[in-house]
Amino acid sequence: MATYIRWRLDRVIEEDAWCYAELDETRWVTRYVERRENNDDATFAAASLAEEMRLRDEEGLPALSAYHSEYGWTPEAAVEYRFREISVEQFEAIWRQARHACEAGLRAHRR
Numbered sequence: 587m588a589t590y591i592r593w594r595l596d597r598v599i600e601e602d603a604w605c606y607a608e609l610d611e612t613r614w615v616t617r618y619v620e621r622r623e624n625n626d627d628a629t630f631a632a633a634s635l636a637e638e639m640r641l642r643d644e645e646g647l648p649a650l651s652a653y654h655s656e657y658g659w660t661p662e663a664a665v666e667y668r669f670r671e672i673s674v675e676q677f678e679a680i681w682r683q684a685r686h687a688c689e690a691g692l693r694a695h696r697r
Contacts, residue, residue, distance in 0.1 A: 587611065590677040593669040606680050618660045619684040628694035631658025632684035657688050
């Protein structure tokens, strides 16, 4: 069963960056959103591990690189942060908003 979480990205506090993740039973991230929550709600990532693995295995590194340019990356380690659980509904709403931003070419990049 999936768990849905939220935590503040401490290394970029000045940007008010928050992370949202869907975790599998071993606490590995399966879907990941990173966004700034201030007046612009900039999206930095809205990536899916399943999509990344499919692209890597079926279409190769150029397709995976294009995916990363559009959607960012999923973290490559089990989550060990202090986090707060959120509902699946909260996560899905954030996921849809972040994916829409990426697909519209509005994904923000770090300065």
